[in-house]
Amino acid sequence: MSRAFVQRNNELSSNGSRLSERRSYSESASKIYGALDLGTNNCRLLMARPSKDGFRVVDAFSRIVRLGEGLGVTQVLGEAAILRTIEALKICRSKMDHRGVSRARLIATEACRAARNSAEFISRVEVETGLSLEIIDRETEAILAASGCAALADPTAESVVLFDIGGGSTEIVWLDQESQAKKTVRHRMREWSSLPVGVVSLAERHGGRNVTPEIYRLMVSEVVMLLQPFVDALGDASRPLNFHLLGTSGTVTTLAGVHLGLPRYDRRAVDGIWMKSDEISVIVDRLLHMTYQEREASACIGTERADLVLSGCAILDAIRQVFPSDRVRVADRGLREGILMQMMMDDGVWPQSLAGRA
Numbered sequence: 060m061s062r063a064f065v066q067r068n069n070e071l072s073s074n075g076s077r078l079s080e081r082r083s084y085s086e087s088a089s090k091i092y093g094a095l096d097l098g099t100n101n102c103r104l105l106m107a108r109p110s111k112d113g114f115r116v117v118d119a120f121s122r123i124v125r126l127g128e129g130l131g132v133t134q135v136l137g138e139a140a141i142l143r144t145i146e147a148l149k150i151c152r153s154k155m156d157h158r159g160v161s162r163a164r165l166i167a168t169e170a171c172r173a174a175r176n177s178a179e180f181i182s183r184v185e186v187e188t189g190l191s192l193e194i195i196d197r198e199t200e201a202i203l204a205a206s207g208c209a210a211l212a213d214p215t216a217e218s219v220v221l222f223d224i225g226g227g228s229t230e231i232v233w234l235d236q237e238s239q240a241k242k243t244v245r246h247r248m249r250e251w252s253s254l255p256v257g258v259v260s261l262a263e264r265h266g267g268r269n270v271t272p273e274i275y276r277l278m279v280s281e282v283v284m285l286l287q288p289f290v291d292a293l294g295d296a297s298r299p300l301n302f303h304l305l306g307t308s309g310t311v312t313t314l315a316g317v318h319l320g321l322p323r324y325d326r327r328a329v330d331g332i333w334m335k336s337d338e339i340s341v342i343v344d345r346l347l348h349m350t351y352q353e354r355e356a357s358a359c360i361g362t363e364r365a366d367l368v369l370s371g372c373a374i375l376d377a378i379r380q381v382f383p384s385d386r387v388r389v390a391d392r393g394l395r396e397g398i399l400m401q402m403m404m405d406d407g408v409w410p411q412s413l414a415g416r417a
Contacts, residue, residue, distance in 0.1 A: 093163035099127030099226025127170035169227030197253030207397030267366035282377030307393035310371030316359030
């Protein structure tokens with residue numbers, strides 16, 4: 060399975076530059092990079108080798124571990140959640156060893172940022188798995204998520220509202236289109252915010268199994284209020300009319316899978332598709348009127364997401380309410396891809412025409 064996430068737009072003009080590019084690529088072509096994202100709900104690993112047009116995935120792993128289960132009440136990572144997570148991390152370690160990963164970045168996000176016992180957890184992970192996790196701040200998370208999926212932005216739009224709905228937090232970025240003055244994702248970020256709400260934390264506060272329309276409206280209203288500081292920071296005068304939404308998360312990919320009627324989730328069918336606003340509304344309404352058991356039985360939802368999908372939909376609907384757009388592009392890529400791109404750029408394995416997009 061292969062994926063290339065960075066398109067090369069400009070050919071290098073000098074023979075010397077081309078020679079340097081070939082040498083850099085040749086020296087690094089066999090090097091395997093690893094990116095691990097440990098969130099509140101998921102543990103995800105991606106391993107890739109540099110290619111001339113970006114990188115090619117050699118292996119991947121994903122498991123729902125619910126590390127942040129109960130965190131909103133206890134403020135600590137629970138023992139059962141820790142054990143589930145460590146078992147998944149042992150699999151990640153084994154896969155990286157098997158593939159010969161020579162450079163990796165292993166990050167942890169909101170659950171570890173919020174937990175009082177995160178330092179003890181990080182130490183325990185290192186002892187039991189040999190993996191050294193890095194807890195990143197919210198701004199770094201937003202930048203990496205944007206870097207991983209910004210290539211899906213419509214080049215004809217003035218800007219994009221990019222969002223990543225996580226288990227314990229939601230990153231939202233107002234991203235200007237690429238220009239000569241703003242070539243990198245970091246420079247294109249006009250404003251960003253990390254909302255202290257995700258599918259797990261919202262479902263634990265309001266319930267995820269039996270969600271009535273009234274409960275759903277309460278969830279949407281809560282997220283709309285949390286979005287207000289981001290809206291205020293932007294200011295009405297700076298909001299262009301020509302923008303679209305770009306979402307990267309299990310919520311949007313699940314909705315896309317249900318929309319397409321897939322018999323089982325297929326990343327190749329989902330990544331990059333466009334959904335209209337009314338199509339999303341139809342799917343959300345259908346899910347809202349399903350029983351928990353019916354959501355469990357849905358091929359693209361299943362047992363692991365049945366109690367979280369509606370809290371994710373509520374976050375998405377809040378974003379759509381605050382930033383109404385008829386077009387939403389779905390990304391099955393994000394944080395891990397951003398990590399890989401950043402490492403490869405730092406190592407100089409890409410020409411500037413590729414590296415500048417990260």
